[in-house]
Amino acid sequence: MLSDKELQGLRQKHLGPSLKLAYEKPIHIVRGEGQYLFDADGHQYLDCVNNVQHVGHCHPKVVAAARKQYGALSTNTRYLDDTIVRYAKGLSETLPDGLDVCFFTNSGSEANDLALRLARNFTGSKETIVFASAYHGHLSSLIEISPYKHSGPGGSGPPDFVHVVPAPDQFRGQFRGLGSSEQYVREFKQVVDQIKGARHQLSAFFVEAMMGCGGQIPVPEQFLRSAFALAKNSGAVCIADEVQVGFGRVGSHYWAFEKCGVVPDIVTMGKSMGNGHPISAVVTTGEIADAFNNGMEYFNTFGGNPVSCSVGLAVLDVIRDEGLQDNAFEVGSHLLDQLTHLKSKHDLIGDVRGAGLFIGVELVNDGVTLQPATNEANVLVNIMKEKGFLLSSDGPDQNVIKIKPPMVFNEENAEVLVNTIDEVLPLVIQISSTVDYN
Numbered sequence: 030m031l032s033d034k035e036l037q038g039l040r041q042k043h044l045g046p047s048l049k050l051a052y053e054k055p056i057h058i059v060r061g062e063g064q065y066l067f068d069a070d071g072h073q074y075l076d077c078v079n080n081v082q083h084v085g086h087c088h089p090k091v092v093a094a095a096r097k098q099y100g101a102l103s104t105n106t107r108y109l110d111d112t113i114v115r116y117a118k119g120l121s122e123t124l125p126d127g128l129d130v131c132f133f134t135n136s137g138s139e140a141n142d143l144a145l146r147l148a149r150n151f152t153g154s155k156e157t158i159v160f161a162s163a164y165h166g167h168l169s170s171l172i173e174i175s176p177y178k179h180s181g182p183g184g185s186g187p188p189d190f191v192h193v194v195p196a197p198d199q200f201r202g203q204f205r206g207l208g209s210s211e212q213y214v215r216e217f218k219q220v221v222d223q224i225k226g227a228r229h230q231l232s233a234f235f236v237e238a239m240m241g242c243g244g245q246i247p248v249p250e251q252f253l254r255s256a257f258a259l260a261k262n263s264g265a266v267c268i269a270d271e272v273q274v275g276f277g278r279v280g281s282h283y284w285a286f287e288k289c290g291v292v293p294d295i296v297t298m299g300k301s302m303g304n305g306h307p308i309s310a311v312v313t314t315g316e317i318a319d320a321f322n323n324g325m326e327y328f329n330t331f332g333g334n335p336v337s338c339s340v341g342l343a344v345l346d347v348i349r350d351e352g353l354q355d356n357a358f359e360v361g362s363h364l365l366d367q368l369t370h371l372k373s374k375h376d377l378i379g380d381v382r383g384a385g386l387f388i389g390v391e392l393v394n395d396g397v398t399l400q401p402a403t404n405e406a407n408v409l410v411n412i413m414k415e416k417g418f419l420l421s422s423d424g425p426d427q428n429v430i431k432i433k434p435p436m437v438f439n440e441e442n443a444e445v446l447v448n449t450i451d452e453v454l455p456l457v458i459q460i461s462s463t464v465d466y467n
């Protein structure tokens with residue numbers, strides 16, 4: 030086996046330098062099982078962050094489904110095949126009535142790009158509203174609608190058809206506190222009115238009901254209901270990006286948008302959908318799909334192939350058979366309670382938020398100014414790795430610790446994670462004052 034040093038040398042030589050490694054001292058993982066990962070030296074890590082391996086690393090039923098179908102047949106959507114229709118039906122059954130037409134793609138970005146095409150075709154317009162700090166993917170069309178990228182390092186801002194509204198972050202956003210929803214709605218309405226005033230048609234409101242890269246921010250229910258109504262009344266479609274948060278992760282519901290009592294016109298999904306196998310989808314209404322059927326064929330070489338669909342079906346079965354949504358609710362609620370208790374003990378923790386197994390812990394250096402504790406977040410993630418826990422930090426200020434483990438994460442895992450964070454926080458403050466990891 031190549032040494033870590035050799036691997037890093039080869040990466041440097043042969044991979045694009047904008048591909049980054051996690052952690053100050055990168056890790057070389059060679060095996061995964063359930064919620065655990067193992068490195069080349071045999072060290073075990075509790076995976077608290079890889080939401081893609083939704084039903085657990087290398088789940089035997091998912092691996093068996095892939096192996097069986099790959100050994101039998103892998104073609105494309107131009108042939109009759111029962112895996113694709115069974116999977117499309119299975120996905121539709123998890124969604125509200127009317128969302129029952131599926132397009133299969135290969136990544137979250139590809140799904141979101143297709144969602145944009147569907148919306149633009151349906152409304153005859155490109156005008157799109159997104160949240161500040163939202164991330165929707167890495168394709169050119171998605172960098173345009175992702176302030177997380179186009180307004181960050183190396184970015185060149187949004188094009189004129191992209192309208193950025195404040196993210197309804199009730200902790201450090203433009204308006205703060207539980208009662209701030211109305212103020213965010215007013216800002217949203219102002220943008221909708223501006224677009225109308227300029228005699229433009231709004232095409233889409235593109236939104237994650239629980240923001241991921243934007244800093245693990247649950248969008249307030251009342252805000253989302255009002256924003257959906259405003260967007261829909263102006264003839265736009267609402268697109269729910271469930272790439273990070275779908276498939277029962279939020280615990281109380283299968284889809285994060287359902288928590289807010291809204292029904293989107295288009296839903297995109299990916300990441301966890303194939304438990305690590307690259308598969309994603311766009312699900313929409315018959316009306317939107319029919320309008321897209323304008324003579325130009327939609328063909329996707331790999332999207333919807335029988336192997337991917339078999340894997341996707343196995344993931345749906347495991348979520349149901351193992352009660353993983355309920356597990357996310359129970360373990361996640363317990364974890365949220367315990368982390369909230371930690372907040373009362375450590376000034377560095379400014380906010381604890383989330384739902385199910387999608388939790389954010391925001392670190393601040395000052396409880397009044399909310400100065401982001403970016404270096405501390407980085408130090409914490411690195412110390413936790415040394416102690417055998419994989420976490421990451423994100424958000425516009427890179428000061429939010431993300432917790433989004435495989436859904437088989439259990440109460441014992443939650444307990445040991447919280448106890449270890451409790452233990453290392455004083456050390457984090459001490460080290461951060463001498464080492465700058467940024």
Ligand code: PMP
Nearest residue numbers: 136137138164165166241272273
């Ligand atoms: N949407 C959201 C909300 C995401 O978090 C991501 C990936 N982080 C994407 C889309 C893009 O997915 P992919 O990397 O599979 O293209």
